[in-house]
Amino acid sequence: xPAQTATTAARxxxxxxxGPQGSSKSPxxxxxRRRSPLWAKLLTALGTxxxxxxxxxxxxxxxFMNQLTSNIQTTSSVLDxxxxxxxxxxxxxSGAMNLLLLGxxxxxxxxxxxxxxxxxxxxxxxxxxxxxxxxxxxxxxxxIATIPADPSIGRNSSSTEKIxxxxxxxxxxxxxxxxxxxxxxxxxxxxxxxxxxxxVVIDFDGFKGMLEAMGGVYMCVDKDMWSSHYTVDxxxxxxxxxxxxxxxxxxxxxxxxKGCRNMQPWEALEYSRLRHSSNGDYDRQRHQQQxxxxxxxxxxxxxIMTNPAKVSKILAAAGSSLKMDTHGVSIxxxxxxxxxxxxxxxxxxxTNGGTFATASGGxxxxxxxxxxxxxxxxxxxxxFLVDHHELVIDNGSTS
Numbered sequence: 001x002p003a004q005t006a007t008t009a010a011r012x013x014x015x016x017x018x019g020p021q022g023s024s025k026s027p028x029x030x031x032x033r034r035r036s037p038l039w040a041k042l043l044t045a046l047g048t049x050x051x052x053x054x055x056x057x058x059x060x061x062x063x064f065m066n067q068l069t070s071n072i073q074t075t076s077s078v079l080d081x082x083x084x085x086x087x088x089x090x091x092x093x094s095g096a097m098n099l100l101l102l103g104x105x106x107x108x109x110x111x112x113x114x115x116x117x118x119x120x121x122x123x124x125x126x127x128x129x130x131x132x133x134x135x136x137x138x139x140x141x142x143x144i145a146t147i148p149a150d151p152s153i154g155r156n157s158s159s160t161e162k163i164x165x166x167x168x169x170x171x172x173x174x175x176x177x178x179x180x181x182x183x184x185x186x187x188x189x190x191x192x193x194x195x196x197x198x199x200v201v202i203d204f205d206g207f208k209g210m211l212e213a214m215g216g217v218y219m220c221v222d223k224d225m226w227s228s229h230y231t232v233d234x235x236x237x238x239x240x241x242x243x244x245x246x247x248x249x250x251x252x253x254x255x256x257x258k259g260c261r262n263m264q265p266w267e268a269l270e271y272s273r274l275r276h277s278s279n280g281d282y283d284r285q286r287h288q289q290q291x292x293x294x295x296x297x298x299x300x301x302x303x304i305m306t307n308p309a310k311v312s313k314i315l316a317a318a319g320s321s322l323k324m325d326t327h328g329v330s331i332x333x334x335x336x337x338x339x340x341x342x343x344x345x346x347x348x349x350x351t352n353g354g355t356f357a358t359a360s361g362g363x364x365x366x367x368x369x370x371x372x373x374x375x376x377x378x379x380x381x382x383x384f385l386v387d388h389h390e391l392v393i394d395n396g397s398t399s
Contacts (some may be wrong), residue, residue, distance in 0.1 A: 057090035067316065067319065068315040069331040074324050082162050085196055120164050202323070214298050215310075232249060272290075289348035
């Protein structure tokens with residue numbers, strides 16, 4: 001039978017968006033030992049949370065903020081290195097800010113096997129001095145970097161390997177997310193020269209829960225792409241692609257065809273992880289940035305903001321999954337101080353020109369990307385992009 005489109009498959013998805021044929025679970029049962037990587041599902045929902053808090057009046061803002069912040073896990077150990085963090089003043093910087101957003105590749109059974117997560121989603125958000133405009137710079141997960149030594153977390157020697165391994169090394173030995181985030185932040189600082197005013201880590205369950213609480217999002221597919229994780233049977237039912245060849249589409253592949261439409265939560269998550277194309281991981285990065293913008297826009301829509309129950313569900317899902325180091329700023333001040341962000345104010349930027357830069361053992365970094373990182377580090381990013389406008393991703397058709 002001809003390859004099915006995601007649109008066809010979506011007709012069998014229930015309004016709740018949890019799976020086809022009225023199931024309350026994902027499209028089909030997934031074998032535990034073949035569970036797909038979750039990195040693309042793990043985009044930070046911070047931007048989505050922040051934009052909701054500036055609407056609804058002081059009373060509702062305080063209520064919802066308390067609901068959010070009471071569940072967030074916090075630490076002050078990630079940014080206790082003065083070489084990595086900005087100046088600590090107990091309040092948000094009055095000028096530009098840099099936030100590091102880490103999404104984890106957490107696979108079922110890893111903890112039992114002694115394996116740790118990798119930060120396969122890395123986004124640097126550079127906020128302008130007005131705190132109402134943010135540039136999103138995705139760091140490729142396979143970029144070769146120095147993973148530094150850090151005796152404070154038991155790592156006594158450095159190594160040169162893919163940047164996403166830093167979180168894994170830092171979290172080993174029971175050090176958990178604080179150790180993982182600390183070593184990842186240090187490695188990314190050493191790679192980019194950027195100091196950070198906040199670090200956010202998010203896990204899969206909370207991110208998925210936010211999308212389900214929203215009821216899905218409106219997304220634009222910019223080119224036909226297929227999923228290596230799902231196929232479509234002869235009845236149009238989406239199923240997990242057990243034993244699928246990840247290098248070429250099967251006859252019954254699940255295709256996401258070019259065009260704009262409302263996506264169910266599982267569809268949006270799957271689209272954000274697609275990378276089987278000529279641009280590979282760079283398409284995945286772009287899809288992640290598109291999804292973050294789509295979530296921010298949906299979160300500020302009338303259908304969400306006028307429904308306190310939906311707002312509560314979204315914040316509950318976000319708060320239980322967010323882990324943060326706010327560098328000495330209270331959670332409420334940190335979140336409320338960034339409430340001006342909105343969907344149109346999240347500007348996606350290309351690294352490495354949007355194409356793979358070959359390096360031994362992984363991916364390299366181009367001279368232009370080094371300049372891009374330096375511009376963010378010295379708060380000259382807007383000026384830099386005036387002369388390098390080709391690095392700004394046109395999202396006019398994706399939100």
